Amino acid sequence: MLYDSEVRALRLTMLERAIVTALFKQRNKPVDRLQLAAALGGDLENFDLQRVDAVVSRLRRKATAAGISLPLHAVRGTGYQFQT
Template sequence: MFNARGEIVERQTLVEALGEDVYEFNYSHLDTIVSRLRKRAMKANMILPFHAVRGAGFTFPS
Protein backbone atom coordinates (compact mmCIF):
# COMPACT_ATOMS: atom_id res chain seq x y z
CA MET A 1 0.00 0.00 0.00
CA PHE A 2 2.69 2.52 0.93
CA ASN A 3 4.69 1.60 -2.17
CA ALA A 4 1.97 3.16 -4.33
CA ARG A 5 3.70 6.53 -4.54
CA GLY A 6 1.70 9.00 -6.59
CA GLU A 7 -1.28 6.66 -6.83
CA ILE A 8 -4.53 7.11 -4.92
CA VAL A 9 -5.04 4.71 -2.02
CA GLU A 10 -8.74 4.26 -1.33
CA ARG A 11 -10.13 4.88 2.12
CA GLN A 12 -11.31 1.25 2.27
CA THR A 13 -7.72 0.07 1.81
CA LEU A 14 -6.59 2.16 4.77
CA VAL A 15 -9.42 0.84 6.91
CA GLU A 16 -8.44 -2.72 6.01
CA ALA A 17 -4.84 -1.89 6.98
CA LEU A 18 -6.16 -0.83 10.40
CA GLY A 19 -7.65 -4.31 10.71
CA GLU A 20 -11.22 -3.08 10.64
CA ASP A 21 -14.26 -4.33 8.72
CA VAL A 22 -14.83 -1.93 5.81
CA TYR A 23 -18.60 -2.45 5.95
CA GLU A 24 -18.99 -1.72 9.66
CA PHE A 25 -16.32 0.95 10.02
CA ASN A 26 -17.51 4.51 10.57
CA TYR A 27 -15.45 6.48 8.04
CA SER A 28 -15.76 9.65 10.08
CA HIS A 29 -13.39 7.91 12.50
CA LEU A 30 -10.77 7.80 9.74
CA ASP A 31 -11.24 11.54 9.26
CA THR A 32 -10.76 12.02 13.00
CA ILE A 33 -7.59 9.93 13.00
CA VAL A 34 -6.14 11.93 10.10
CA SER A 35 -7.13 15.22 11.74
CA ARG A 36 -5.39 14.24 14.99
CA LEU A 37 -2.29 13.13 13.09
CA ARG A 38 -2.18 16.47 11.28
CA LYS A 39 -2.44 18.42 14.55
CA ARG A 40 0.33 16.37 16.18
CA ALA A 41 2.52 16.71 13.10
CA MET A 42 2.02 20.48 13.05
CA LYS A 43 3.02 20.74 16.72
CA ALA A 44 6.21 18.83 15.93
CA ASN A 45 6.88 20.95 12.81
CA MET A 46 6.41 17.89 10.63
CA ILE A 47 4.51 17.33 7.41
CA LEU A 48 2.41 14.21 6.91
CA PRO A 49 3.63 12.07 4.01
CA PHE A 50 0.19 11.88 2.39
CA HIS A 51 -2.48 14.15 0.99
CA ALA A 52 -6.25 13.72 0.95
CA VAL A 53 -7.95 13.36 -2.41
CA ARG A 54 -11.56 14.41 -1.95
CA GLY A 55 -14.00 11.60 -2.62
CA ALA A 56 -11.27 9.10 -3.46
CA GLY A 57 -8.83 8.50 -0.62
CA PHE A 58 -5.23 9.54 -0.08
CA THR A 59 -2.12 9.86 -2.17
CA PHE A 60 1.46 9.40 -1.08
CA PRO A 61 3.61 11.83 -3.11
CA SER A 62 6.71 10.51 -4.81
Protein backbone atom coordinates in the same frame (compact mmCIF):
# COMPACT_ATOMS: atom_id res chain seq x y z
CA MET B 1 8.57 6.45 14.61
CA LEU B 2 8.34 8.64 11.56
CA TYR B 3 11.33 10.83 10.67
CA ASP B 4 11.51 13.82 8.37
CA SER B 5 14.52 14.88 6.28
CA GLU B 6 15.90 16.86 9.22
CA VAL B 7 15.70 13.73 11.43
CA ARG B 8 12.88 15.09 13.58
CA ALA B 9 10.93 12.17 15.02
CA LEU B 10 7.20 11.71 15.36
CA ARG B 11 5.92 8.88 17.55
CA LEU B 12 2.98 7.16 15.87
CA THR B 13 0.10 5.22 17.37
CA MET B 14 -0.69 1.80 15.95
CA LEU B 15 -3.54 3.24 13.86
CA GLU B 16 -1.43 6.12 12.54
CA ARG B 17 1.35 3.68 11.64
CA ALA B 18 -1.14 1.51 9.72
CA ILE B 19 -2.35 4.53 7.72
CA VAL B 20 1.19 5.78 7.00
CA THR B 21 2.31 2.30 5.91
CA ALA B 22 -0.64 1.89 3.53
CA LEU B 23 -0.07 5.34 2.04
CA PHE B 24 3.69 4.88 1.73
CA LYS B 25 3.28 1.58 -0.13
CA GLN B 26 1.20 3.44 -2.74
CA ARG B 27 3.11 6.75 -2.67
CA ASN B 28 2.15 9.20 -5.40
CA LYS B 29 -1.08 7.24 -5.97
CA PRO B 30 -4.41 7.87 -4.28
CA VAL B 31 -5.47 5.30 -1.70
CA ASP B 32 -9.21 5.13 -1.15
CA ARG B 33 -10.70 5.34 2.28
CA LEU B 34 -11.93 1.72 2.16
CA GLN B 35 -8.35 0.48 1.59
CA LEU B 36 -7.20 2.62 4.50
CA ALA B 37 -10.03 1.24 6.63
CA ALA B 38 -8.86 -2.29 5.76
CA ALA B 39 -5.36 -1.32 6.90
CA LEU B 40 -6.84 -0.31 10.26
CA GLY B 41 -8.45 -3.72 10.64
CA GLY B 42 -11.86 -4.65 11.88
CA ASP B 43 -15.15 -5.44 10.20
CA LEU B 44 -15.38 -3.42 6.96
CA GLU B 45 -19.14 -4.03 6.72
CA ASN B 46 -19.70 -1.94 9.85
CA PHE B 47 -16.65 0.33 9.65
CA ASP B 48 -17.26 4.08 9.93
CA LEU B 49 -15.06 5.63 7.20
CA GLN B 50 -14.97 8.88 9.16
CA ARG B 51 -12.63 7.02 11.51
CA VAL B 52 -10.02 7.11 8.73
CA ASP B 53 -10.48 10.87 8.46
CA ALA B 54 -10.12 11.23 12.24
CA VAL B 55 -6.84 9.29 12.29
CA VAL B 56 -5.47 11.35 9.38
CA SER B 57 -6.54 14.59 11.05
CA ARG B 58 -4.87 13.59 14.33
CA LEU B 59 -1.70 12.61 12.43
CA ARG B 60 -1.59 15.97 10.64
CA ARG B 61 -2.03 17.88 13.92
CA LYS B 62 0.74 15.91 15.61
CA ALA B 63 3.10 16.46 12.68
CA THR B 64 2.39 20.19 12.60
CA ALA B 65 2.95 20.47 16.35
CA ALA B 66 6.31 18.68 15.92
CA GLY B 67 7.31 21.00 13.07
CA ILE B 68 7.13 18.19 10.51
CA SER B 69 5.60 18.78 7.09
CA LEU B 70 3.87 15.62 5.89
CA PRO B 71 3.43 15.11 2.14
CA LEU B 72 -0.09 13.84 2.92
CA HIS B 73 -2.84 15.16 0.68
CA ALA B 74 -6.56 14.56 0.48
CA VAL B 75 -7.84 13.33 -2.88
CA ARG B 76 -11.38 14.57 -3.31
CA GLY B 77 -13.93 11.79 -3.63
CA THR B 78 -11.30 9.09 -3.11
CA GLY B 79 -9.11 9.21 -0.02
CA TYR B 80 -5.52 10.29 0.58
CA GLN B 81 -2.05 10.05 -0.89
CA PHE B 82 1.57 10.67 -0.03
CA GLN B 83 3.26 12.82 -2.67
CA THR B 84 7.02 12.47 -2.72
